[in-house]
Amino acid sequence: MNGHGSDIVRAAWERKYIARGRLYGRAPRDLPPLPAGSRVLEAGCGEGKTLAAMVLQGWEIVALDFSRSALDLSRDNPQLVAVDHVLADAAAIPCRDEIFDAVFLNHVTGHVPEPVRAIIAAESFRVLRLGGRLFFREFSAADFRAGTGIATGHSTRVNGDGILTHYFSRDEVIRLFSSLIPVSVSEERWHLKIQGKILPRAEIAGVFMRV
Numbered sequence: 002m003n004g005h006g007s008d009i010v011r012a013a014w015e016r017k018y019i020a021r022g023r024l025y026g027r028a029p030r031d032l033p034p035l036p037a038g039s040r041v042l043e044a045g046c047g048e049g050k051t052l053a054a055m056v057l058q059g060w061e062i063v064a065l066d067f068s069r070s071a072l073d074l075s076r077d078n079p080q081l082v083a084v085d086h087v088l089a090d091a092a093a094i095p096c097r098d099e100i101f102d103a104v105f106l107n108h109v110t111g112h113v114p115e116p117v118r119a120i121i122a123a124e125s126f127r128v129l130r131l132g133g134r135l136f137f138r139e140f141s142a143a144d145f146r147a148g149t150g151i152a153t154g155h156s157t158r159v160n161g162d163g164i165l166t167h168y169f170s171r172d173e174v175i176r177l178f179s180s181l182i183p184v185s186v187s188e189e190r191w192h193l194k195i196q197g198k199i200l201p202r203a204e205i206a207g208v209f210m211r212v
Contacts, residue, residue: 010113011067013163018048018070032058033136033208039102042128044091044121045109049075052084063096065089092120099130110177111139111167115154118167118177126180129211135181141188141203142168169205181209 035041037059046052046064048071055062062083066072067090076086089095091109104125110118125135140146142156147168150158156168171186186207192199 009163010165013165014068014112015070017162017164018068018074033103033134035060035103040100041103041105042094042096042101043105043107044094044125045106045112046075046086047071049078049081049084051105051107053078053080056080056083063087063101065091065094067091092117092124094124094128096128098127099133101128102130102133104129104133104135106135107138108140110137111169112165113167114165115157115167122177122180126178126211129181131211133211134184135178135207135209135211137174137178137205137207137209139169139174139205140166141190141205142170143188143190143201143203144168145200145202171205174205174207178207178209180211182212184208184210 032054035058039060041055041060042063042065043052043055044065046066049064052062052064052075063085064075065087067088069088072086072088075081075084087095091106092113106121106125110121113121129135146166147156147158150160153159153165157165159165171188175183175186186205188203188205190201190203193202
């Protein structure tokens with residue numbers, strides 16, 4: 002992502018992981034029923050929260066993140082010794098073409114500037130095998146945080162910690178992965194209680210296939 006703001010994005014995440022360590026404690030969503038032995042890429046693995054569930058599926062996993070601090074936290078987890086951790090950028094995946102049965106992009110694409118989103122989508126397409134599936138999850142424009150922080154573009158905000166977040170619409174996600182066939186793209190909504198207030202949360206979840 003060099004030249005597209007990646008250094009700023011990477012520095013913000015490094016500061017956050019160095020300051021707070023493991024950031025996310027919520028259990029991951031249900032994983033898709035991929036066969037044991039499937040070769041899987043999790044791009045933007047963070048500290049490895051979802052990986053801990055993935056390893057139980059018997060998949061061959063490559064975990065990629067551009068934050069050295071996040072990757073170190075994931076490597077330190079004894080449950081994840083069989084995972085191949087790679088310090089790299091989701092916009093420049095250091096793998097050959099058509100190698101993965103599945104690519105997971107969970108809260109990765111929404112944290113980069115607009116030009117980089119298309120690059121990540123193209124790289125994910127490149128490394129997917131024919132018949133392979135891409136699993137996408139990002140915050141929706143209906144999420145309460147879509148109105149917080151400093152606006153830096155359409156449905157894009159930067160918080161006080163310097164983390165950029167883009168809030169997607171369903172149609173926008175379908176356009177982003179137009180080289181793939183959409184299997185399902187839906188908005189998922191729930192509510193969260195924060196300091197006595199009930200606030201709406203919303204994500205776009207998508208499954209795409211390479212044909």
